[in-house]
Amino acid sequence: MHGLVLDSPAALAEEATLAALLRCCVREVAGPRGLVWPAPPYLLLRVAGTLLRVRTSGGAALRFDGPPERLERGAWQPLTSGELVELAEAALSDRPSPPGAELAVPAPSSAELDVPAPANPEFAGQVAASRDAVAAILRARADATPPADPWLASEQALVYGHAFHPSPKARGGDGWLRYAPEAHAEFPVRLLGVREDVLAEEGDASALDKLGEAPTGYRLLPAHPWQLGLLRPAFGVELVDLGPGPVVAPTSSVRTVYAPDAESCLKFSLDVRITNCVRKNAWYELAGAVELTSRLTPVFEELSGRFPGARWLPEPGYRSAALGSRLLEGLSVIVRASPWTVCSPGVTPVLAGALALGTPPWDPLAWWSAYVSAVAPPVLELFFRHGVVLEPHLQNVLVGLDPSGLPVEAVFRDLEGAKLVAGRHDLAGLHPRVAESLTYDAERGWARVVYCLLVNHLTEIAATVAGDDDALLRELWLVARDVLAARADALGRPLPLSDLLAGAPLPAKANLGVRWSRAADRAAGYVPIANPLA
Structure with missing residues (x-):
């Protein structure tokens, strides 16, 4: 740790920052170039000509078991986040186009993708700022009292942020800590x-x-x-x-x-x-939230007839x-x-992102089956039957737990990310900018659903449930496949869902590419990763 006290806020922040950036490099830098190899118990990758290794578990979630290392003069040396930033900068400066631009995976059109600059002078500072923010959060959290409300406590549990983002806790402005949920503000x-x-x-x-x-x-x-x-x-x-x-x-x-x-x-x-x-x-997002609430109210009323555990938070x-x-x-x-107004009596809403950080349940297969059955079928039903795109990622889903801790309800939120599939809805009479902000074409909408539901969400929950048990992880995905296959049958086997069950690669959002290119988030492409349902 180069002088850092083990388990100090600074050391924990360095470890988390290094892990997040390394995951990005596996997914967006080395992976698309064929420079990642399994060498049990390690995963090897090459970034800007340097060989790196780390012990992994959790499948696509890339949970790291032990410190990453780099090969230097024939010996393995500890890797620091600063060294990895330099390697990533060298590799990214050499890339001709953003991730996702040339892949046969649904992604924004080429017109929406900005070609990255040969250098990004802000990048290293953003990574360092995120690392410093995590350390500040850990120090503040040690002296703070968590809320008694279990839902609020789960909302304030995401200390390290997005596992596949190079600077998940970088925040602009001064005085942010007094408003930070992670510090129990x-x-x-x-x-x-x-x-x-x-x-x-x-x-x-x-x-x-x-x-x-x-x-x-x-x-x-x-x-x-x-x-x-x-x-x-x-x-x-x-x-x-x-x-x-x-x-x-x-x-x-x-x-x-x-x-x-x-x-x-x-x-x-x-x-x-x-x-x-x-x-x-934005003004059009304000109008869009009210418009979507009006349109989705009858849709969710119908949805709850098929899936009694499905809930949403209207705006x-x-x-x-x-x-x-x-x-x-x-x-x-x-x-x-x-969420307390929509969950059933005796059901406690908990942020899915907090569950991804937890400990394995007492009966992993039964718990996982209940979890996937609560979260996934309503999302698929909304997309294929109603032409509605939800973003069911870890921060947009609350899972309702019964008194025994079993998932029984799923609460979906944040209408900014919800969209209508173009051509499936009559948007006449809406301001053109509002209508534009409310729609995705079917291909882009499906990519967003798959990324949020599987890549961002279920892979992380599965990794937590399985721990370092690879055999159990495989069993979990067989259970998930059965749940999704049953929904596919009920929906008439739509082609995108059939392709997913057949093992089509999953689209993973390229957060590193977005930060490097300093592009808008909507310009993010996708990189393909292996499908655990195959």
Whole structure:
């Protein structure tokens, strides 16, 4: 650890940063070039001419058992994140196009893909900033009290972030730690008053009125204090500052908070880059959330008839101030239902991402069968029968556990990532930009479903359930295959699902390529990885 105290925050942050970047290199740098080889108990890969090795388990999840090493002058030496950054930079500078551009795997069109620059001076700093953020989170977490609410505790458990991202905890701006869910933060929202004639509102945002009282002629608008500090709006007659409001707790996305007083979650705009994106509510996303809630309400009512455990968190309305586009978007807040309002009595919602970090259940096969049966069939039903694309990744799914810990419900959330399959829905009458933001073509939509459901989600849960037992991991995927095959039969064996069951490669999102090319997240391509269902 080069002078770091073992298990200190700095050492743990270095270990996590190195592991995440190495996973990216396996998937996006060495893998597509055929420079990854199994050499049990190690996995070998070559990056920029340097041979690396690491012990692995968990299949496609690439859980590392022990420190990665590099071959130097015939001897294996410990690898550091700084050294791997230099190797990755050398390899990425040599790549002619972004990952996914030349692959026969569904990906955005070539027009959407930006060719990476020969160098990215920001890259090393982003990786280092993410590592430093993890260390800061670990130090703050050691002195903080976790919430008593088990759901909130699970939301605040993702200390290390995305396992396949080069800088999962890099965050822009100053003072971020006081708003960090991983540090068990809580803080009062700031209450603003918007004069009624400049109020921007659509749908039902009445839950916001439970947070306090506005003066006569004004409507209440809660604001995230971090965002308010970034925007620095001019207060006057049309927009007034009413001071601190009720205390809220941030959920895993940072900008979405749980407001117990409103019995709702509040999704704020936040002009800060978190992982790949600046987390701002664009005007068309505000309108899109309300539109999708209206359209998906009858769909989920029908879905719950087939799958009683299927739940979702509607986003019935938003509120902001019509004081120019900057403040309209920057001060906007979307109301989202709380998971406690949709889960059955006695069922506890837990973030799937937190379950991926947990310990194996007492009966792994039965637990896994219940888990896959709760999460996967509703997603497939929505896509093939209703033309609806969900993003069921680890941060967008809450799993409802019964008192014994068995998965019995699946709660899907975040309508920003939900889309409608083009040609399957009548979007006449919508603003063209809103309609565009709500749709994917069928190929792109299917790639997104498969990536989120299988690559990002189920592979991670399976790795946790199996631990280092490769035989059990194979059994788990046989169980998953049976669940998906049964749904395929019920849907009439649609070709994309048949191809998946036949072993077609899985599309894995290229987060390293996106960060290296400094492209928008929507420009991310996919790299193919082996299909464990084969």
